[in-house]
Amino acid sequence: MNLTFKNKEITGILTVLPSKEVRFEDEMENYPFSVETSLKLKTIMGFEKRRIVEDGVCASDLCIFGLSYLFDNKLLNKEDIDALILVTQTPDYIVPPTSNVIQGRFGLKEDMICMDINQGCTGFVLGLMQAFLLLDQESIHKVVLMNADVLSRKVSRKDRNSNPLIGDGASITIVERSEINNMIYANIKMDGKRAFAIHIPAGGARKPSCPETAIVEMDDIGNMRSQDNLVMKGDEVFMFAQKDVPPMIVSLLDFSNQTKDMVDYFMFHQPNKFMLNKLADKLGIPRDKMPSNVVENLGNSSGVSIPISMTYNLGNRLINERLNLCLAGFGAGLNWASMILEVGNLNFNGMIFF
Amino acid sequence: MDKFIEKFTELFDNADIKDLNESTHFKEIDGWCSLIALFLISMADEEYHVSLKRDDILKASTIGDIYHIIQNMT
Numbered sequence: 001m002n003l004t005f006k007n008k009e010i011t012g013i014l015t016v017l018p019s020k021e022v023r024f025e026d027e028m029e030n031y032p033f034s035v036e037t038s039l040k041l042k043t044i045m046g047f048e049k050r051r052i053v054e055d056g057v058c059a060s061d062l063c064i065f066g067l068s069y070l071f072d073n074k075l076l077n078k079e080d081i082d083a084l085i086l087v088t089q090t091p092d093y094i095v096p097p098t099s100n101v102i103q104g105r106f107g108l109k110e111d112m113i114c115m116d117i118n119q120g121c122t123g124f125v126l127g128l129m130q131a132f133l134l135l136d137q138e139s140i141h142k143v144v145l146m147n148a149d150v151l152s153r154k155v156s157r158k159d160r161n162s163n164p165l166i167g168d169g170a171s172i173t174i175v176e177r178s179e180i181n182n183m184i185y186a187n188i189k190m191d192g193k194r195a196f197a198i199h200i201p202a203g204g205a206r207k208p209s210c211p212e213t214a215i216v217e218m219d220d221i222g223n224m225r226s227q228d229n230l231v232m233k234g235d236e237v238f239m240f241a242q243k244d245v246p247p248m249i250v251s252l253l254d255f256s257n258q259t260k261d262m263v264d265y266f267m268f269h270q271p272n273k274f275m276l277n278k279l280a281d282k283l284g285i286p287r288d289k290m291p292s293n294v295v296e297n298l299g300n301s302s303g304v305s306i307p308i309s310m311t312y313n314l315g316n317r318l319i320n321e322r323l324n325l326c327l328a329g330f331g332a333g334l335n336w337a338s339m340i341l342e343v344g345n346l347n348f349n350g351m352i353f354f
Numbered sequence: 355m356d357k358f359i360e361k362f363t364e365l366f367d368n369a370d371i372k373d374l375n376e377s378t379h380f381k382e383i384d385g386w387c388s389l390i391a392l393f394l395i396s397m398a399d400e401e402y403h404v405s406l407k408r409d410d411i412l413k414a415s416t417i418g419d420i421y422h423i424i425q426n427m428t
């Protein structure tokens with residue numbers, strides 16, 4: 001589905017990363033594979049170090065830390081927030097929405113909208129779409145889009161499929177109506193037939209968590225996980241990215257009447273280095289125009305990986321200049337979405353550590 | 355088939371892996387692991403434009419089995 005948005009823009013991005021860093025080598029003994037195999041995996045996938053929260057830290061803790069920083073440094077006024085969106089797969093509670101918890105924590109005004117959205121790796125692009133839609137309302141001038149996930153708490157430490165790449169983090173993106181006329185092009189697709197390619201079997205109403213769902217079992221290649229843990233069908237997810245993402249980008253370029261050369265950077269969600277490099281090659285995009293260094297330095301934090309890449313790789317550049325970016329998110333759902341927009345002259349674009 | 359065996363050999367990126375043939379039991383090759391299986395899926399996509407599944411690889415024994423699965427998909 002093609003979408004367009006007029007006269008909207010991002011005016012600031014702050015990302016919050018956990019201080020705790022774990023290295024792949026230190027966890028290799030958790031996995032029932034030879035050192036040689038694991039080291040090969042490290043090189044190909046870009047497993048090096050990643051950031052995860054300490055036990056008990058929730059998505060809202062990272063968001064509250066980031067918002068406090070913005071308020072304290074006068075980068076954001078509490079009264080100006082007309083909508084607070086939180087995109088997460090790891091909410092603090094099933095009831096109430098975590099965005100309300102955050103609203104209450106800061107005593108924000110009642111005359112606003114709080115909204116939790118359950119989305120994974122597509123979450124930043126989809127969150128921007130929702131923010132743009134809200135800004136079509138006259139009463140809404142400023143939307144605070146938060147993406148936050150603490151998926152490390154849902155991944156088995158002994159699952160080499162997911163554990164070496166998973167990271168935690170949060171981002172706070174300020175979205176407003178633009179003073180200059182612009183047009184943002186986007187597209188999105190969803191396929192619920194592949195809903196269980198990325199999945200946490202227990203913990204919802206269908207299968208509530210209980211002592212049985214916490215029992216750790218070995219899968220057919222030696223990974224250990226329970227039904228409370230995230231499980232990913234690696235082959236399906238890999239083929240999904242290779243088959244469905246390139247046509248989406250080609251179609252978006254066509255829809256926006258732009259060529260690959262007109263895009264300064266392709267800021268894609270970063271599942272792992274291998275998948276991203278294959279995508280760049282398939283699309284004929286030079287690898288230096290598609291950053292792939294987030295997983296090896298900070299981990300894959302699902303919907304937060306695009307804003308992390310924007311602060312990590314384009315920090316001051318997005319403050320001092322304007323760049324034409326193509327964003328793409330793809331993951332749980334399975335959902336995939338992309339967007340071409342100019343981003344720049346931001347009021348802030350940085351990282352802080354929790 | 356020869357081209358496929360050559361591509362299959364390249365997956366291992368190891369000069370000691372040679373003289374593979376149609377009846378080689380690929381899971382017994384030194385260095386075979388889930389990462390090589392992923393490379394195989396990727397190679398099947400790039401070279402033959404087919405989506406090889408994890409189950410296809412689990413069920414197959416020889417390089418010839420994989421070759422025939424791919425041939426049947428194209």
